[in-house]
Amino acid sequence: MTELILASVLTVVPPIMTMMTAATPLVFAATGELICEKSGVLNLGVEGMMLIGAVFGFATAAVTGSASLGLLAAAVAGMLASLIFAVLTLTLLSNQVATGLALTIFGTGLSALVGFDYVGETIERIGTVHLPFLSDIPVIGRLVFGHDPLVYLGILVLLGSGWFLNHSRWGMVLRAVGDSDVSAHAIGYPVVAIRFAAVSFGGLMAGLGGGYLSLIYTPLWAENMTAGRGWIALALVVFASWRPGRVLFGAILFGGITIAQLNAQAAGLGIPAAFMSMLPYIATIVVLVLISRDAIRIRLNAPACLGKPFRAER
């Protein structure tokens, strides 16, 4: 009996482990976008920033041989890309939807160009954390303490963002800026500067999420390798009703769907592979519909100034 339980647990543990790694890029990207949107800025360029992070992270790792430097480069590249968006939308008051789309198109092109020489190259991957004793606990040890460090960093950043938004002074200022830019400006808070910071944080996190994909999850570079994860991250923010805790839940749910469909393809259930691959995208639509149906809830939770340009009158 115990053997049976052990056997079934052992078959369950690896998928849960991979589920967490599939969820982590989404955790990073969605957390960054959530902070950005809380400040009232809608950045649809997540997919582009992730691609830029993925390619610069991979190239850096391939050149220097250090995956950690690669992750750093990914985050910085994502942030620099987000600054283009910030200057256009916040300083030059361009349309946020159009500018976000432009950022995604730009990121797709730039990443393809930079990654041209790196297609098919491999790099050394970052190992998993091994904590003495803790990681050796049967079953739970590997499940809780056996991931790569970025999985924990993602969860930490998410929890930290939740604390920041709800319990810190500047977090509340950020929410005030997102809910009523005019009043926040009248009280004397630097609306544009705060939004610049929030957008940069979003870029930093999207870049890191992209870097995680190319450096740890796969690890290789391929054109358009994010395959819509940036857009799914955007949907996750809506799904989470702009609350960090629910982002984690949503990301794990999508990580689970991704892994489940891969396993089902490998098992060969007779369902064509293409239909299984559609699942994460169809799930995103279904989830969006279920959440958005309640228009009042969306209106209550969404930052009131989301997507609106702000220009200081004096």
Add this chain to the structure above:
Amino acid sequence: MFRLEPRSTRSYTAAWASPVLALVLTAVTGGVIFMAMGKDPGAALYLYFVEPLTTGSGLSEVAVKAGPLVLIGIGLSFGFRAGVWNIGAEGQYIAGAIAGGGLAVYWHQSESALLLPAMLLLGTIGGMTCAAIPALLKTRFNANEILVSLMLVYVAELLLVHLVQGPWRNPQGWGFPGTRMFPDAGTLPLLLRGQRLHLGSVIVLAAPFIAWFVLARTRFGFRIKVFGQAPLAARHSGVSSGRIVWQTLLIGGGLAGLAGVIEAAGTIGQLMPKISPGYGFTAIIVAFLGRLHPLGVLLAGIAIAVTYIGGEGAQISAGLPKAVTGLFQGIILFYLLAFDLFTRYRIVLPTRDTIQE
């Protein structure tokens, strides 16, 4: 520091100068990028922006590439004018190619003169169907049309790959993914001997003028304009937002679907796993570069098509990666959005008085 002062009306000079300025600055930026890559910027820019226009075959290819861009761009401009963000045109284009192309796959021995018109019709309907999903979910469940239409791009791509590898694969194709070649009755006739220019380009050329008439001369066009610029005023005057969402998405989806089936039945002649170099996304840039005006979209589509062909030529003759084209497209849009500032605001430099104030 400078100060921004809103204009009471949009500046027409700025509105039409900014796409031209954006193109010029993109070329300059491109030159800098080529220099950084160790290439002669002058020669590389010539390859990208001029070479395609110097030969007959180059011009024919520009027309072939401009076709889908213009058609999709015009469809999108209806939605963008009304603030309906359909960014899944790529999926609607594929859906159109599947729906229309499927007809030619099933009747691959047909000699009927009705086949081609039926394909074009079904392709349009296919694109509309794909766009109807975000329209329905937006109007009925308030779901964001940006995300829904985009997710459907991936679904459509996967469906096409499945069809051409599985049920629709050419039995005489040695296992390569791809359908049979369409029969002559299901192929758009070529216009010039030895060139790929086909009848589809003529259909495309009619679209801007029809769209211009609809937008400028009909009540429907007026409603779209009002809805985009003053949604509240539009609602109070009885314009239904649901109807605008449906109408603009169906127009965008229909034209994208038509572009897809024209590409399959004209340029390619069969269905393959990949039937678009990202036309549906590039058309977003084309729509903005053309200022959402049908005739502007026509010019913008041709301009962007030149960079596509130039990119292919530069890859072959100078070994420059084709991806540069995509980078240019992003940069053009960045510049354009930046210059848009001048259509809405006037830059005021501080004078002595304002400083003292």
